[in-house]
Amino acid sequence: MKNIVKIAIISVAACLVVAGCSKKEPPKTEPTPEAAPVAEAPAAPAEPAVNADSLAAEQARLEAERLEAERARLEALINQIMSEDVYFDFDRFELTEKAKELLAQVGELLIKEKRFTITIEGHTDARGTEDYNFTLGAKRAMKVKEFLTAYGIEGERMESVSYGKEAPKAQGETEEAYSQNRRANFRVNIKQ
Template sequence: MKKILLLTISAATAFAIVACSKNKPPVNPVVKEEPAAVSAEDSAAAAKAKADSLEKARLEAERLEAERLEAERARVEKLINELMSDDVYFDFDKSELTEKAKEILTQVGDILLKEPRFVIVVEGHTDARGTEDYNMTLGSKRAMKVKEFLAAYGVGNDRMETVSYGKEKPKAAGENEEAYAQNRRANFKVNIKK
């Protein structure tokens, strides 16, 4: 998901640059042909200097815009990475949010309030113990609890979708409490609203 997003963003940036460079050729020929039409040498030189400085300013603006886009991209990427690493953990067979979970969710909520274009999928997961069927309901309850908390925090319900994976997508392998604890979680997928 992250890769796709990155690609989309870099593709958008690339397109912006290409679009700018496409505008360039029509400008230059006109400027170059002008001196030939006007025979006075000094007016030609002045026009050239003026054109040069215009060109420089334009390039500078372009550079600044690219830098701004790059910074924006980096900022968004950082936020998305932050959201995607903000896993919320649960106790065995429980869907209640722990204090630690609530702390993480307030950070998530802050980001979502700051970036109204972000829409998220909350995925609920369980550890490997128990049946596939019951764990589907447990994963769904966990995702739902997270959604409810964020909704109460002010994030619009239409920006959040919940999905249960039950025990099917463990983060950590192994049949020990350490792995189980890692897998009893809810995590986030982020998309950018168009």
């Protein structure tokens, strides 16, 4: 029995030693929630940095495009006016109905584009003397100028000149060539 008591004492001692050496676990508690990071207000999108040089370059490019478009428009109008000739009957300076229709179109273009000035050139065919043809060419140019003045074009925007038979449009001594040379045509200038 002595042995049983010894074994019981040793067992109790061993239990106490094991219980004393073991770590105590901390009491279990509910974890406290960590504070969530405060969301910052989203930053406004950054404006792209505008370089003064690139802005000036873009403005210069746009201005160049505008000027080129204006130049092309004016060139088209000038070509339209200069491509039209006013034709006259033999030895006459009166305007035909067809000539009046054409001059009305020229007048409209000149009204729309105030910067245009024109030179009206009077021509004749090769028949007749130099003096006679020079006078006839001048009368043809003046008749065109009178019509355009009556249409509303200021006289200071027009000048007239006669070339007589000196600047033919068509070469030859046929009625077809003569009819193309009995004309008034236009040169257009742009006043600044």
